[in-house]
Amino acid sequence: MDSIVPCLDLNLYAEPNSSSSINTSKTTPKIEPLDETPPFLPPTTNLTTHQFRFAPPPPGPDVSTEFNRISELFHSTFAQRLQKYGDVAVLPDADPNSGAIVPCNNPETQIGNVVISPRGARKQDQRSSELVRVTDLRPEVHRCFRGEIRRTRLLFDSLRTFLIADIEKGRSLTPQRWRRVDLKVAQLMKNQGLWLYRDKRIVGAIPGVSIGDVFFFRMELCVVGLHGQAQAGIDYVPASQSSNGEPVATSIIVSGGYEDDEDAGDVIIYTGHGGQDKHSRQVVHQKLECGNLALERSMHYGIEVRVVRGIKYEGRTPGKVYVYDGLYRVTDTWFDVGKSGFGVYKFKLVRFENQGQMGSVVLKFVESLRTLQLDAWPKGYVSLDLSSKKENVPVFFFNDIDEDHEPLYYQYLPTTRFPLHVYDYVAKGIGCDCVGGCLDVCSCANKNGGEFAYDLNGILVRGKPLIFECGPHCQCPPNCRNRVSQKGLRNRLEVFRSRETGWGVRSLDLIQAGSFICEFTGIVLTQEQAQIFTMNGDSLVHPSRFPERWAEWGDLSQIFSDYVRPAYPSTPPLDFAMDVSRMRNVACYMSHSSSPNVIVQLVLFDHNNISFPHLMLFAIENIPPMRELSLDYGMTDEWTGKVSICN
Structure with a gap:
């Protein structure tokens, strides 16, 4: 069983004068489309870095590529604490400026002294519990990861279309017609080892996924590693797989499934899961366990959480799409009495600053243009x-x-x-x-x-x-x-x-x-x-x-x-x-x-x-x-x- 490497809130241990910046400069001349800018990364500090070595994956057909300037920062004392569990090793000669673990688009990639595969072992069923953070991606490196995400999503979409067309012809590849063809597509890709980021779990931004990316199916989120739960709204490493026995949450989906949710965009009051019947009605008190406890632990360790919003979209069947809206921090949690009269756990999430515009906001904006009068259109429209x-x-x-x-x-x-x-x-x-x-x-x-x-x-x-x-x-x-x-x-x-x-x-x-x-x-x-x-x-x-x-x-x-x-x-x-x-x-x-x-x-x-x-x-x-x-x-x-x- 792989180990978990929780990431501490580095701001709590930052040196008084330490600072960092994120390189989001664009190449000149700009040839790639505008969505290919690097993802937002939360601020990091100049703490001593530690590098963790993992066994190399089986070699793949592509040429290996080496990327530098990718660092993962863990507080040294916390890393040494994990050492006693025997699941990680702090290299005594680690270079403070060396890179850290991060998957790339080639089947085998070496970063510093670490070799890792983006897809992991083929036909891997269980996700790894090891948490890693990717930082300081240069634009050209982000485009490399973006290419892998693009190819994976292209395969997902085209395979789904192919299976639908095959069903329409009456010669389905399976004994029964699939109502949820996306489930069949995900299973076929999983059998071929084509799911991304299975050998490591990414804390924070997923390399190659941009804020505003839209997904038509929940299973597609699982395939690209953005949210690993096909149904649950909280994705987390369970306590049973954690080296210190504590669950850690990495992403949530906000889709209005709980009546006590409050979504103001940059600030979310998120209701924990549990206690609902099959009609989505709260019928019992929630407990501080599983995903709820994982969110509380992410607040304790200062781990950023990815937020995906499920949005109703006109003309979309069954009427909902999923939009990645960036990184949030859990700032507070409390137990409250919900509208149904039962106790629920609530979590306050605040969006990190200096991120791109939320995709959910863009969707709502373009929908509003359908009903706006001509004199109310935004400034800049020369011709309609x-x-x-x-x-x-x-x-x-x-x-x-x-x-x-x-x-x-x-x-x-x-x-x-x-x-x-x-x-x-x-x-x-x-x-x-x-x-x-x-x-x-x-x-x-x-x-x-x-x-x-x-x-x-x-x-x-x-x-x-x-x-x-x-x-x-x-x-x-x-x-x-x-x-x-x-x-x-x-x-x-x-x-x-x-x-x-x-x-x-x-x-x-x-x-x-x-x-x-x-x-x-x-x-x-x-x-x-x-x-x-x-x-x-x-x-x-x-x-x-x-x-x-x-x-x-x-x-x-x-x-x-x-x-x-x-x-x-x-x-x-x-x-x-x-x-x-x-x-x-x-x-x-x-x-x-x-x-x-x-x-x-x-x-x-x-x-x-x-x-x-x-x-x-x-x-x-x-x-x-x-x-x-x-x-x-x-x-x-x-x-x-x-x-x-x-x-």
């Missing part, structure tokens, strides 16, 4: 619809930095314009004849390899080299499940001015992974025409330069050993360019990123010329409101590191 009603929903234009109104000077182009000869491939009888609605025998589905590209909710099942949608020559109704990307915008998008990336795009709605966002539009030119336009200095987009990021969505090779990357329908090299110098849409303002949250998926629906597909954009991860959307353009300007049309 750049598309001039050419889209189904408005495209906002926001700039509170300067007087640059350049996006207003372009003609908005909702769909791509192809040369006339492209439509020579349109012939009678090319569409399906599914008058009552498309089924598996649909001719358009046969073009996609005998399956539909989307589930019944319009979510992309997996990326492909090319997708055929039903088009104007098909007999199916407009609400056909195979007409997803040709219907235009569904989410309120906003072009905004950024000091880091120039022009950028963000959404005022929560976008689910796998959802269609918009088309990347322009005037299609042949290569000969493109050469002339380039000589005139016009802005061109070359579709052939977009990397095949579509292959990432639905890549289940880590789950199924027989997984094969889709190769059908195949397309020839895209030998054309798109002029966006005068006519463009909102997609042209998306910034470049090497870890994008949006991918390009090629789609055909209005003609059959596979050499001239539409460039449709889909979300590859859950994108919270007000978070910047980013693409991998593949090739950028060698001087600025950015694509010219983005600025």
